[in-house]
Amino acid sequence: MPLIQSIDSALHTNIGQHGVPTEALDAALARTEAALDWLRARHADGGLPLLQLPATHSDLPELRDRAVALADRATDIVLLGTGGSSLGGQTLAQLAGYMVPGVGALRAGPRLHFMDNLDPDSFGSLLKHLPLQTSRFVSISKSGGTGETLMQTIAVLSALHEASLGPRIPDIFLGLSEPAKPGKKNSLRELLGQYKVPMLDHHTGVGGRFSVLTNVGLLPAAMLGLDVVAIREGASLALKPVLDKRPAKEVPAALGAALSVALAETKNKGISVVMAYADRLERFTRWYVQLWAESLGKDGKGTTPIGALGPVDQHSQLQLFIAGPRDKLFTVITTDRAGKGPRMDKKLSEVAGEPGFGGKTIGDLVGAQGRATAETLAKNGCPVRTMHVPQIDEESMGELLMHFMLETIIAAHLLGVDAFDQPAVEEGKVLAKKYLTA
Amino acid sequence: MPLIQSIDSALHTNIGQHGVPTEALDAALARTEAALDWLRARHADGGLPLLQLPATHSDLPELRDRAVALADRATDIVLLGTGGSSLGGQTLAQLAGYMVPGVGALRAGPRLHFMDNLDPDSFGSLLKHLPLQTSRFVSISKSGGTGETLMQTIAVLSALHEASLGPRIPDIFLGLSEPAKPGKKNSLRELLGQYKVPMLDHHTGVGGRFSVLTNVGLLPAAMLGLDVVAIREGASLALKPVLDKRPAKEVPAALGAALSVALAETKNKGISVVMAYADRLERFTRWYVQLWAESLGKDGKGTTPIGALGPVDQHSQLQLFIAGPRDKLFTVITTDRAGKGPRMDKKLSEVAGEPGFGGKTIGDLVGAQGRATAETLAKNGCPVRTMHVPQIDEESMGELLMHFMLETIIAAHLLGVDAFDQPAVEEGKVLAKKYLTA
Structure with a gap:
């Protein structure tokens, strides 16, 4: 059963003055039709390769073979890469428990290290403590x-040399980059x-933050034994x-984009909070933050994404969400927990003074909390979209990922910015290199 | 050497129209004097016990003994607690590598599991895979x-019983809560x-999000062998x-609070981004998010905090920060990296086409990046405060933590809200319990 989305609790008619007015939503929805036409045209002419990925399976057997071969007998797999070269892989790896509290550290199989941030202390410590003999690198x-x-790659190559593992480098290292082009350097x-x-x-037509369904995201997933076919099928x-x-209002991604843009334009909702009630969606919220921020934040436009996790952020950010400035649209993602x-x-x-807990499960409480938070936000006049998937698995993750990529592309169309x-970010890169070599 | 703060790149006179006007900053600064008087009065009369903690050492030997005894021969330490009962401990634990990519999973010593979110799958997996014989619980x-x-505590107690470890519970379990009060139930x-x-x-006069310098934060820190005295001294x-x-403009916390409130009130900077260039400050940014959001987000007031990490978020959020809506104040935290x-x-x-990298360190690049990001934001007219500590250790962490607690309390005074x-959040809690037992 697929994703179920509802924007009932974001409507002016249901929650009052901070909801989206019917006419503003309808107008934005009407404008998404052109974006949907554009998507269909690009699907037909291959102009946006992202749209071909869900139905593509031919690349997966080789990808799985590569992944299995590289992970074979490894104690540690180190993934070098930042931003869109890492967050998609992390998001999928979390399906297998990566960085899930109480799960990740007790998982069987190789340890995964996504080194997406550059930090001299962390990287020095990694190279010092990593069992290089049984480690693999991507x-x-x-x-x-x-x-x-x-820099990370150079440091690893040097460390492998020092450990006399130079001859083994072709067996324990894998690279992923665009094909070499004549006249263009690929360092x-x-x-x-x-x-x-x-x-x-690396697919030349799919940029980093849209690359989770390519080998960039699926290679780490396959190394963890995840069902990469189901991820694409979910998408x-x-x-x-x-x-x-389907008419725009029946396309969840179009409805979501229209809601977001209409609320930003008519009600000054400049912040988009995605709050997921599942540990395994924590990296997903970070992936969403990059996707939304980097695709839409230009020409003074876009809204600011925030990832949150439930129920823990009820004890952190919820006070502000309910009682602070009315500048937010909320998306609450829940799963079947009962x-x-x-x-x-x-x-x-009974001893704990909570006889109502007796016979109930942890999931019963989490399910009740997700529902209660969405309703409490709405009761307090905050616009809420709810999204529900039966469970967090490869298929639903694939669907969530593609939903938000489509929603982002459609929102970019409504805002009149280039999503891709x-x-x-170039200016800072140039300046950093100048300071480095000064 | 202590924290160095500069707000030069947040001033109207330096960055133009999105900077804080001199008169608005001066007016806000003048209003912080009353907050500083209030803090001094509470320090003198003991009315805000948080302020006594930095100079208190008498409780630390027993705390360390408890921590060492509990951690002795443990493979795993599970910390049950959410929100302010967990984020302070996590923030300090990160000094020892907790949840640092490439470091946490390769650390010697017991694995720490901060179960601050409630998730049925995660908790079920934890209890299934945890070596209960050698685990400890707080x-x-x-x-x-x-x-x-x-719920988590009940589940652990049941699991220990099932594993025939019932008699050992007093030796492997520790609780932390307010003293029992006559007539009031403590479940x-x-x-x-x-x-x-x-x-x-639990200190009765120090609430969860301000509790990092009490045993709530220091117990986990001591279990990891961190110098808890230095944390308090840093504070x-x-x-x-x-x-x-000192006059308000020479009190960094007062200057920070005045800047933030003045920019929100005169320039609509409704979002406060704290971007730290150090892996070991990732949990710190999350701790800050709770502190700022929950203390100030009330009566329609407050600004929305966002944590970011550098350089990785240059590849995620920076595009939006520089080119999106002008609704943000930035705090860039750097350390000596050269x-x-x-x-x-x-x-x-040279082979990589980056001869400028030759002989440089990873830290050289990260140092250059932190500087370049702050300058690029300012050049693009975004208000930036910079904070620099020589290194991330117990002392500087203690100072950062106390700085932001003071800044938050002073900002609450300026906004006229109760920081504590x-x-x-009560409404949602009641509703969740209703749904749970329905």
Whole structure:
């Protein structure tokens, strides 16, 4: 069963003055039709390769073979790459418990280290404590020129040499970058080429923050034994209503984009909070933050994304969400929780003064909390969209990922910005290099 | 050497129209004097026990003994507690590598599991895979009535019974809650009292999000062998200019609060971004988010905090920060990085087409990036405060923590809200319990 979205609690008619007025929503929805036409045209002519991925399976067997071969007998797998070269992989890896409190540290199988931030202490410590003999490395950069990734890669290559593992580098290292183009330097390929490191091709038509369904996201997923076919199939569920030419209001991604843009334009909701009631969606919220921020934040436009987790952020951000400035749209993501997890002993529940807990499960409480938070926000006049998936697995994750990529592209169309560039970050990069070499 | 703060790049005179006008800053600064007087009066009369903590050492030997005894021969330490009962401990634990990519998973010593979110899958997995024989548990709730913490505690007690470890519970479990008061139920104490679990007292005058310098934060820190005295001493550095009756503009916390409130009131900067260039400050940014959001987000007031990490979020949120809506104040936190971390091989740097990397360290690049990001934001007219500490250690962490607690309290004074309550979250709690037992 696919994703169920409701915007009932975001409507002016239901929650009052901070809800979206019917006419503003309808107007924005009408404007999404052109974006949906554009998506269908790009699906037909192949102009946006992202849209071909859900139905593509031919690349997956080789990807799985590569992943399995690299992970074989490894104690540690180190993923070098930042931003969109890492967050998609982390998001999928969390399905297998990566960085989930109480789960990640007790998982069987190789430890994964996504080194997406550059930190001299962390990287020094990693190279000092990593069992290099049984470690594997994957270096990911679309352009091949990402400074952080190049530095990390150079440091690892040097460490392997020092450990006399130089001859094994082609067996324990993998690179992922765009194919070499005549006349254009690809630094990562040149660097790894010196060591005959096998290279996978980064899709040239899919940018970093949209790359989770390519080998960039699926390679780490496959190394963890996840069902990469189901991830792509889940993505097709989100694309289907677009390709089926459903009216915009029946395309969840179009409805979400229209809601967000209409609330920003008519009600000054400049912040978009995505609050997920599942540990395994924590990295997903961070992936969403990059996707939304970097795709829409240009020309003075866009709204500011915030990721939150439930129930823990009820004890952190919820006070502000309910009682602070009315500048937010909320998306609350829930899953079927009833009856799941450890069940409460009746006698202990009574001792704890919570007889109502007796016989209930942890999932029963989490389910009640997700529902209560969405309703409390709405009762207090905050616009809320709810999204529900039966469970967090490969299929629903694929659907959520594609939903938000489509929603972002449609929102960019409504705002009149290019979803696929990020021109503002160049200036700082140039300046940093100047300071580095000064 | 203590924290160095500069607001030069947030001033109208330096960055133009989005900077704070001199008169608005001066007016807000003048209003902080009353808050500083209030703080000094509370320090003198003991009315705000938080202010006594930096100079208090008498409780630390027993706390360390408890921590060492509990951690002795443990493979795993599970911390039950949410919100302010967890984030302070996590923030300090990160000094020892907790949840630092590439570091946390390779650390020697017991694994720490801060179960601050409630998730049936995660908690079920934890209890299934945890080596119960060698695990220790700490349950933290100020009131003793936090539903999530009670459920987790009941589940652990049941699991220990099932594993025939019932008789060992008093040796492997520790509770932390307010002292029992006549006529007021403390559920956690009653529950753990059944098993003769030793209890530490939660300070009655220090609320969760301000509790990092009490045993709530310092117990986990001590279990990791951190220098808890230095944490408190660092905190005293931030308090000193207040107690020394320095003029407001020379009290960093007052200057920060005045800047933030003046920019919100005169320039609509409704979002406060704290971007730290250090892996070991990632949990600190989350701790800050709770502190700022829950203390100030009331009566329609407050600004929305966002935590970010550098350089990784240059590849995620920076595009929006620079080119999106002008609704943000930025705080960029940097440390001395020059010469630190792995050094780049000259030949490999040349092969990678980055001869400028040769002989430089990862820290050299990170240092250059932190500086470049702050300057690029300012050049683009975004108000930036910079904060610099020589290194991330117990002392500087203590200073940062106390700085932001003071800044938050002073900002609350300027906004006219109560920094210490969180009335808006009750409604959802009641509703969740209703749904749970329906």
